[in-house]
Amino acid sequence: MTFSTCDLCDNNEDKLADGSLAVLPPIFASFGKRALFAGPAKTLKVFEDNVLVRKTLETPGNGQVLVVDGGGSLRCALVGGKLGELAEKNGWAGIVVNGCVRDTLELNACDVGIRALATHPQRSVRKGLGDADLTVSIAGVAVHPGDWIYADVDGVAVSRTELI
Numbered sequence: 086m087t088f089s090t091c092d093l094c095d096n097n098e099d100k101l102a103d104g105s106l107a108v109l110p111p112i113f114a115s116f117g118k119r120a121l122f123a124g125p126a127k128t129l130k131v132f133e134d135n136v137l138v139r140k141t142l143e144t145p146g147n148g149q150v151l152v153v154d155g156g157g158s159l160r161c162a163l164v165g166g167k168l169g170e171l172a173e174k175n176g177w178a179g180i181v182v183n184g185c186v187r188d189t190l191e192l193n194a195c196d197v198g199i200r201a202l203a204t205h206p207q208r209s210v211r212k213g214l215g216d217a218d219l220t221v222s223i224a225g226v227a228v229h230p231g232d233w234i235y236a237d238v239d240g241v242a243v244s245r246t247e248l249i
Contacts, residue, residue, distance in 0.1 A: 118196045160207070166187075167188075233246065
């Protein structure tokens, strides 16, 4: 799959205008081997707890993008090297984390695309709290389960429908 988020925006100005296509603010750092990835969103809402993230990445990804609303916390990491390896092994196209990641050398060796706010060496708590398959807000942009996520070196676009 080849695309450009710039071209997606240029070719879908009507969708940008009506809100069915949006772009995440340019606050996300890139990790993993895939600079370009796309797929339907699987959504999670957690806060400083990555048990649900692990459980989800243990399941077949089937080319989906896991979108994790971590509340923008910069106090611990929600995804690390072992979870990056799980994502690759189980066929996830990518992960977008509204929060932090860690083990970046390990993440960068994984054949998966990852976007996150920052890195943090501390792991999250493991209480198992959180929700799946609901509309989340990632840096002010609503992401619904099944929305299409398109990420490349220029940014991350969220579309209510598949664009390519």
